[in-house]
Amino acid sequence: MPPDLAELPIFSTLTPDQLAIVAQGMTRVTLDQGENLFLQGDPAARFFLLIEGRLKVTQLTEDGQQFIVRIVHPGELCGFGPAIGRTIFPGSAEAILPCRLLAWPRARWEPLIAAAPALAVSAIQAVGRKLDEAHTRLREMTTEDAGRRIAHLLLRLARHAGPGPDPVEIPFPITRQDIADMSGNTLHTASRIMAAWEAEGILLRARRKVIIADTAGLAAIAETRD
Amino acid sequence: MPPDLAELPIFSTLTPDQLAIVAQGMTRVTLDQGENLFLQGDPAARFFLLIEGRLKVTQLTEDGQQFIVRIVHPGELCGFGPAIGRTIFPGSAEAILPCRLLAWPRARWEPLIAAAPALAVSAIQAVGRKLDEAHTRLREMTTEDAGRRIAHLLLRLARHAGPGPDPVEIPFPITRQDIADMSGNTLHTASRIMAAWEAEGILLRARRKVIIADTAGLAAIAETRD
DNA sequence: CGCGCCATTGAACAACTTCAACCAACGTGG
């Protein structure tokens, strides 16, 4: 059992009593790269906290198009349908890196937030932040052109790599197709634009890999106002 | 004091004791058409429940573009920044019809949800629904063309008119520009597409007014899969 | 070593935006 509960930031303020309640019914889950944690339409029987790795949450439209809802980073809750009154998962979650997670049955949600109100507050705030992020993406989709959207996306992904000097590597594998889906483009447009940036020395690219060589240059593209 | 608190659906399950707590610190607000309830950047000192009328919530980007976050319908909470840890309003809210609201100071949020847990649950679910809606809009923005996006938008707006036979009137004034902003188009594209629909007998239009004459026809456009 | 997945690139095309002009309804003040 690698990590002690108390060492996780989200639980660090809890008393031993509260930790005991948190631990009730809790199980650990590990996923290999490429495995699915849950599929769209599955009953939302459990909710999860990602400890290590990365998850990609996607939705499939009726007509077969894929839409990437978000990337889940370590320390974040996911699949908390139960908390907002959902009974099935609205999307699928795939491990894009090997993952370790904690899982609780949905019935534990109420006792858990009752035992640790800080958790409830942070859950609500997490939902709020995601709403903000969704609005930001919506605003970008409607007011910005393809290049700026991709630039914003890469900067956002890179921020999760933690602060650091150039070059910044996006810390998980990601295909051009993923980038195109997340930024509302086709694979082709994304590929072209990023090829141009590579020529300008802003990016380094490899198979399923992106490295930002010039954060300032990319930020300049993202902020360009016509 | 027009409506009795207990008559509002959201409070209908509360006991008199709980209602007394809800009423503490509560004030009533009325707005004329065109007035602002709050402006982007204002300190989020209060949160609101819309009883009657309609609000339009917008954000202004740094470079001056407007983005319509949502329309607030009667019975919905709005401006609940305090609930998700915000101290300023991230957007502006304008009355597009004369409005009546209830308002509470932000400090009342915790006692209020403590007194009426049903309210907390419904607040979390309200945020969850908005997240869903934002994701739906995002998905539509990236996978659908202009016409289908407008069709979906109009159907969504019309649903708030309540069920009823054709023709369905969208129950608040709305400009072509608003429709374009909400569906991620320019005024021009929206105007052209809707003009075509009017010629086909699907819509009736007037200044600041849209009436759906053929809901099934519009739904067919919205669902067309290529 | 050969197949499949990921990626790149060019050319033709369609969709949407921009630019620009114009029209009609509303409201206000003389």
Place this chain on the structure above:
DNA sequence: CCACGTTGGTTGAAGTTGTTCAATGGCGCG
């Protein structure tokens, strides 16, 4: 109550962006 400015709305033509279609290259795994 009429003239006129303002706001909301329509429409055409030109221009741009991004998509579609099509072909090709290369890495990695069995």
